[in-house]
Amino acid sequence: MTPQPRTAPDEVEVDVVIVGAGFAGIGMATQLARRARESFVVIERADAVGGTWRDNTYPGIACDIPAHLYSFSFRPPADWSTLYPSGAEIQRYLQQTVDDEGLGGHIRLRCALDEARWDDAAARWVLATGTGEIRARVLVMAVGRLSEPHMPAVEGLESFTGTVMHTAGWRDGVLSGGERIGVVGTGASAVQVIPYLAQGADELVVFSRTPPYVVPREDRRFTDAERAELRVPERARARRDELLLDADKAFRQRLGLRPDIDDIRARALGHLNRQVGDPALRAALTPDYEIGCKRILLSDDFYPTLQRPNVVFEASALDSVAECKAQAVSGNTYDLDVLVMATGFEATRPPAAARIRGRDARSLDEHWADGMVSYASTAVSGFPNMFVLDGPNAALGHNSAIYMIETQLDYVVGALDFLAHSGSRSLEVTAEAEAGYTREIDERSASTVWLTGCNSWYVDPRSGRLTLLWPGTAVSFRERNGTFDPAPYAIVAPPRNEGGPHR
Known part of the structure; x- marks a missing residue:
């Protein structure tokens, strides 16, 4: 059953409130539901679960991580149809998780977070939402990094007489065929949507500020025999482990180690040379930065699409718009009917941070004024009993985000166990521990391609720090951050007349 939106929460006081019903929020809810120890509620501003995979249609x-690695290890193996799952298939997987785990009754759809405020006297988080107030001992932020589309500042964009769409706000029915379309960007979303848009466009103009490195995708459908084999838990687990360790080998590339980085560069440039025969276009598509410092893309049809007679590769960014005319930095102008903004997300400065106020009413956005910081990539000083999933330094540039989320879930569950067993009112990581972890991240990051190879969305523009990615392997993240330890925390014990956690 699909969870139904509620006009008001059934419960106004719970042990745990989870903000966001994407992979991280659903994973956290699954763990809590199976424990059956803490009361909890999930609030979601949209009208369905799924997060990134609900919004991007x-x-x-599709995903660029193999399906058996981009799924929960603690769920029965899904019957994936292809090596790399489509967005719709992932969305169905998440909805199936909600149904199978009985999470529908805990989820409040169309329930946006207006503000979350720490009440120190009560040792509770007080959430103002679109459907009323919720009070909780523990706040789990699971809003992710890809929830707020980034719209670049383009002079005159408001004067455009056609239609403007961000890839994260796709509207079916806008395109009927024969349009003159401009796509702004050549990142992960762009290389997926461009081949489809080119099929029906009268003209497709691709505005590219920076060409990407692209390697073969080599996707394929699983045979019936393979699907049957991978529905067996032991076989699926073995496949997942194999994929995880194989992907982790790519971290050597991000350290600039040879021959690893030379091999991946040769693979990408070889792919370009094989698919693009025109020397001028090939030169325009050759990156001038080190491979890996921006996301390496997977595609078999991006380069061939750029050579279609109805496609123009504009090797500069969109500079300005005047009614139907779009002008590139190069000075070239194009008459367009539709602008598709494949321009990514507000990842380094999540807008939700402005709505969260911790100790002394200081906002998380203020705390992160010089870039996101944390301890164990999960806890933040000044914000007691709060945990952030898929936040600061909790993503990877070479492996599965779901593995990282599961590591964080284990950490949060450990913290909940400590709160329950110790009877403590609150846990707050110390400023010293947060500062020490930040130094550790900076030291680990210094020699990576993310800080030496180019500027990218992984790096915070205010501080120049790597704030989105974990500068190590997925396995090393679990070794470092997979087990909760109360030592770096300031712990507030309950008054003698106060009981344990709310039930």
């Missing part, structure tokens, strides 16, 4: 959307 543009043609061609």
Whole structure:
């Protein structure tokens, strides 16, 4: 059953409130439901679960991590149809998780977070939402990094007489065929949507500020025999482990180690040379930065699409718009009917941070004024009993985000166990521990391609720090951050007349 939106929460006081019903929020809810120890509620501003995979429905959307690695290890193996799952298939997987785990009754759809405030006297988080107030001992932020689309500042964009769409706000029915379309960006979303748009466009102009490195995708459908084999838990687990360790080998590339980085560069440039025969276009598509410092993309049809007679590769960014005319930095102008903004997300400065106020009413956005910081990539000083999933330094540039989320879930569950067993009112990581972890991240990051190879969305523009990625392997993240330890925390014990956690 699909969870139904509520006009008001059934419960106004719970042990745990989870903000966001994407992979991280659903994973956290699953763990809590199976424990059956803490009361909890999940609030979600949209009208369905799924997060990124609910919001992004543009043609061609798919994952670039193999399906058996981009799924929960603690769920029965899904019957994936292809090596790399489509967005729709992932969305169905998440909805199936909600149904199978009985999470529908805990989820409040169309329930946006207006503000979360720490009440120190009561040792509770007080949430103002679109459907009323919720009070909780523990706040789990699971809003992710890809929830707020980034719209670049383009002079005159408001004067555009056609239609403007971000890939994360795709609207079916806008395109009927024969349009003159401009796509702004050549990142992960762009290389997926461009081949589909080119099929029906009268003209497709691709505005590229920076060409990406692209390697072969080599996706394929699983045979019936393979699907049957991978529905067996032991076989699926073995496949997942194999994929995880194989992907982790790519971290050597991000350290600039040879021959690893030379091999991946040669693979990408070889792919370009094989697919693009025109020397001028090939030169325009050759990156001038080190491979790996920006996301390496997977595609078999991006380069061939750029050579279609109805496609123009504009090797500069969109500079300005005047009614139907779009002008590139190069000075070239194009008459367009539709602008598709494949321009990514507000990842380094999540807007939700402005709505969260911790000790002394200081906002999380203020705390992160010089870039996101944390301890164990999960806890933040000044914000007691709060945990952030898929936040600061909790993503990877070479492996599965779901593995990282599961590591954080284990950490949060450990913290909940400590609160329950110790009877403590609150846990707050110390400023010293947070500062020490930040130094550790900076030291680990210094020699990576993310800080030496180019500027990218992984790096905070205010501080120049790597704030989105974990500068190590997925396995090393679990070794470092997979087990909760109360030592770095300031712990507030309950008054003698106060009982344990709310039930």
